[in-house]
Amino acid sequence: MVVRAAVAGASGYAGGELLRLLLAHPGVEIGALTGNSNAGQRLGALQPHLLPLADRVLEATTPEVLDGHEVVFLALPHGQSAAVAERLGPDVLVVDMGADFRLVNADDWTAFYGSPHAGTWPYGLPELPGGRGALRGSKRIAVPGCYPTAVSLALFPAYAASLAEPEAVIVASSGTSGAGKAAKPHLLGSEVMGSMSPYGVGGVHRHTPEMIQNLSAAAGQRVSVSFTPTLAPMPRGILATCSAKARPGVSADSVRAAYEKAFADEPFVHLLPEGQWPATASVYGSNAVQIQVAHDAAAGRIIAISAIDNLAKGTAGGAVQSMNIALGLDETTGLTTIGVAP
Numbered sequence: 001m002v003v004r005a006a007v008a009g010a011s012g013y014a015g016g017e018l019l020r021l022l023l024a025h026p027g028v029e030i031g032a033l034t035g036n037s038n039a040g041q042r043l044g045a046l047q048p049h050l051l052p053l054a055d056r057v058l059e060a061t062t063p064e065v066l067d068g069h070e071v072v073f074l075a076l077p078h079g080q081s082a083a084v085a086e087r088l089g090p091d092v093l094v095v096d097m098g099a100d101f102r103l104v105n106a107d108d109w110t111a112f113y114g115s116p117h118a119g120t121w122p123y124g125l126p127e128l129p130g131g132r133g134a135l136r137g138s139k140r141i142a143v144p145g146c147y148p149t150a151v152s153l154a155l156f157p158a159y160a161a162s163l164a165e166p167e168a169v170i171v172a173s174s175g176t177s178g179a180g181k182a183a184k185p186h187l188l189g190s191e192v193m194g195s196m197s198p199y200g201v202g203g204v205h206r207h208t209p210e211m212i213q214n215l216s217a218a219a220g221q222r223v224s225v226s227f228t229p230t231l232a233p234m235p236r237g238i239l240a241t242c243s244a245k246a247r248p249g250v251s252a253d254s255v256r257a258a259y260e261k262a263f264a265d266e267p268f269v270h271l272l273p274e275g276q277w278p279a280t281a282s283v284y285g286s287n288a289v290q291i292q293v294a295h296d297a298a299a300g301r302i303i304a305i306s307a308i309d310n311l312a313k314g315t316a317g318g319a320v321q322s323m324n325i326a327l328g329l330d331e332t333t334g335l336t337t338i339g340v341a342p
């Protein structure tokens with residue numbers, strides 16, 4: 001089976017990474033490529049690493065250009081997907097890499113994104129409890145945010161096994177590509193190089209409600225989340241350090257056993273051997289997730305650390321993995337766990 005896939009937002013970072021993966025996917029033929037301000041440009045001028053597509057010209061992002069494909073990926077700024085998606089037919093598999101359809105609670109959407117809620121689609125994080133069932137045969141997929149991917153995978157086993165109190169504290173560092181290609185003053189090279197800095201502090205980052213949604217579903221009760229993102233001087237990668245108070249009676253052995261059970265059959269999530277720690281360099285360019293967990297007995301806390309590539313498992317790789325499940329393909333088709341090092 002070969003499906004024809006269009007990519008909206010092909011000039012951006014997420015769209016570019018998606019095309020890199022789709023070029024190596026045996027079940028996908030690349031159809032229309034669209035942009036916004038760059039419509040009419042050669043892709044080679046914008047994504048020079050995608051040599052086989054260098055002479056393709058970006059079209060405008062319209063439903064007419066995107067319709068007629070079996071799969072349409074939307075790699076657009078949040079708030080832009082809904083108007084396009086609603087004009088695509090019900091038989092088209094639409095995979096939204098933006099935030100528009102991730103949240104269940106409309107009030108959360110409005111509070112963090114400041115616009116009316118477009119709706120909720122099946123959530124593209126297959127590793128979560130019940131995750132694959134929601135995606136099989138679906139024609140609509142909401143790809144998770146990059147931080148919620150890293151954080152939810154690091155902490156859901158502790159909540160699913162009732163090992164942690166319902167309050168989580170998370171500090172996560174992201175590479176600069178997480179913010180997209182558009183120029184922003186705090187992302188100038190001279191601001192970022194050789195420095196790390198926090199942003200979105202105090203419960204205001206828009207990924208916070210998404211983390212609460214995922215962890216609360218795993219726990220079966222509301223989990224509060226204190227999330228502090230930091231910017232790291234690297235192009236890609238997220239390292240999420242997550243901790244929660246351990247419930248009475250929890251031991252290092254019970255924590256380890258819960259994580260081993262959660263990830264035993266996962267093709268992309270690797271619980272590292274004890275004593276080895278996740279590193280963004282190890283997952284660079286791959287769909288792999290590295291996780292390690294420890295029980296800090298003195299502090300009475302569980303510490304779970306994850307590393308992902310924000311553009312791979314954190315968006316484009318996660319999108320392809322979920323597309324594979326929706327289409328009934330092997331989940332790993334076209335995806336690698338092999339990183340690039342050093």
Ligand SMILES: NC(=O)C1=CN([C@@H]2O[C@H](COP(=O)(O)OP(=O)(O)OC[C@H]3O[C@@H](n4cnc5c(N)ncnc54)[C@H](OP(=O)(O)O)[C@@H]3O)[C@@H](O)[C@H]2O)C=CC1
Binds near residue numbers: 009039080
């Ligand atoms: N970067 C990352 O690590 C992650 C990104 N995402 C999500 O993926 C989506 C794309 O992000 P990213 O690639 O980083 O962003 P970029 O800024 O790099 O790319 C944005 C893309 O959207 C297009 N675009 C901009 N404005 C509009 C508009 N009004 N209508 C239609 N198209 C428009 C741009 O086209 P043009 O260049 O032609 O103007 C470009 O192709 C976002 O929703 C983002 O949140 C999700 C997880 C991680």
Ligand SMILES: CC(=O)N[C@@H](CCC(=O)OP(=O)(O)O)C(=O)O
Binds near residue numbers: 078098146177180229
């Ligand atoms: C480093 C950096 O700025 N990262 C971005 C990640 C957000 C992102 O891409 O998420 P969505 O998919 O939800 O838009 C940020 O914190 O805003």
